[in-house]
Amino acid sequence: MEHTLVIIPTYKERENIKLMIDAVLGDYPQIHMLVVDDNSPDGTAGLVKEKMEEYPDRLFIEERLKKQGLGSAYIHGFKWALNRDYEYVFEMDADFSHNPADIPLLHEACNVHGADLAIGSRYVKGVNVVNWPMSRVLLSYGASKYVRFVTRMDIHDTTAGFVCYKVSLLRKLNLDKIRFVGYAFQIEMKFKAYLLRAKIIEIPVIFTDRSRGQSKMSGGIINEAVTGILRMKLKSLLGRLEL
Numbered sequence: 497m498e499h500t501l502v503i504i505p506t507y508k509e510r511e512n513i514k515l516m517i518d519a520v521l522g523d524y525p526q527i528h529m530l531v532v533d534d535n536s537p538d539g540t541a542g543l544v545k546e547k548m549e550e551y552p553d554r555l556f557i558e559e560r561l562k563k564q565g566l567g568s569a570y571i572h573g574f575k576w577a578l579n580r581d582y583e584y585v586f587e588m589d590a591d592f593s594h595n596p597a598d599i600p601l602l603h604e605a606c607n608v609h610g611a612d613l614a615i616g617s618r619y620v621k622g623v624n625v626v627n628w629p630m631s632r633v634l635l636s637y638g639a640s641k642y643v644r645f646v647t648r649m650d651i652h653d654t655t656a657g658f659v660c661y662k663v664s665l666l667r668k669l670n671l672d673k674i675r676f677v678g679y680a681f682q683i684e685m686k687f688k689a690y691l692l693r694a695k696i697i698e699i700p701v702i703f704t705d706r707s708r709g710q711s712k713m714s715g716g717i718i719n720e721a722v723t724g725i726l727r728m729k730l731k732s733l734l735g736r737l738e739l
Contacts, residue, residue, distance in 0.1 A: 497603050499583040502529045505569035509590040510538040517547045519596040520588075521554055527599070528582075530556045531590075532573050534563040566657075567681025571671050578666060585661045594658035598701045602660040605697040612665040612694035613686070615651065616658030616701040627705035642722070643683050646729050649690045652698060657682050665694050673738040680724045687728060688739050 502520055506513060513531065520529055529551075533541040544557045558572060570587055577585050584606055588594045598616055605614035618624050619640055625633050636655065643654040657679070669688055676684045689696060731737040 497524055497526045497584075497600070497607075499581060500524075500527050500586070500603065501573075501577050501580075501582045501584070502527055502586040502588055502599070503570060503573035503577070504529065504531050504588050504590050505566055505573070506531055506533045506536060506540050506544075506590050507563055508536050508538045509540050510536070510543060512590045512592065513540050514543050514547055516588075516590050516592065516596070517544070517551070517555060519592075520599070521551045523596060524599060528554045528556070530558065530573050530576060532558045532560065532569040534560050534569060565677030565681075566679065567674060567677040567684075570681065571674055574666050574671055578663065583663050585663060585666065587657055587659050587661075589657060593703055593705060595701065595704070598658070598699070601699045601701070602658070605699055606660050606662050609697060610695055611660075611697040612662045613689050613696045614660040615653060615656050615686070615696065615698045616703075617651075617653040617656055617698035618701065618703045619652040620698040621700045624700060624702045625705075626702060628703075639722075643725055646725050647683075647687050647690070649687060651686060651690070651696060654683050654686055655679055658701065658703075659685075665689060665692070668692055668739075670738060675728075676724055683725055684728060687732075688737075691732065691737070691739060 517529060520527060531544045541557060541559050548555045558576060574585065584603060594616060602614040602616055605611040619637060623633060623637060640652065640654045644651060674684055728737060
């Protein structure tokens with residue numbers, strides 16, 4: 497898995513980040529990792545810097561002055577990656593809801609099977625979610641169904657955050673025109689990849705809710721996704737959506 501970068505955005509992930517770094521970089525010696533930290537008050541960045549001594553030239557950190565949202569953290573990471581020699585870029589959460597053991601599956605979908613975007617999908621084969629209350633399962637599953645209906649994308653898990661991009665696809669997207677900053681960012685990226693006729697493959701994975709730290713989900717994030725997708729679809733129909 498040469499020329500592969502895993503991007504992990506962090507905000508108050510002290511309990512998870514060192515474990516995640518070891519789980520990825522310890523098991524996959526060719527992979528690099530970039531942590532984008534939004535000035536975590538719990539010292540997350542300091543822990544990453546400690547681990548950088550253990551993984552020189554493989555672990556990197558970009559520190560931002562304040563919390564700016566998941567989407568802008570990934571865009572920051574994408575731009576960082578595009579200035580370096582990477583061919584594949586992963587999005588992953590720090591909290592182990594995305595299993596590092598599934599990294600090879602998504603990488604193979606891109607490297608062997610020609611996907612421009614590989615999605616670690618909770619819903620491509622039933623509902624594969626562990627430790628979520630039923631209300632949240634229904635919300636997430638219903639949101640993906642809603643987005644699929646509105647956008648007409650043939651993707652079962654439209655809100656998935658565990659993905660692998662070919663850098664060649666990221667170069668086709670105008671990253672400065674990505675508008676959403678919350679979880680709707682994941683939908684926007686997939687929709688624009690779909691409009692660019694990217695080859696998208698969903699890989700079934702099991703999503704396990706975090707056991708350490710606190711979720712960043714909020715009502716504002718949900719509202720952005722529900723209302724923003726309608727506006728995005730309308731712009732695409734009117735030819736006004738900038739890719």
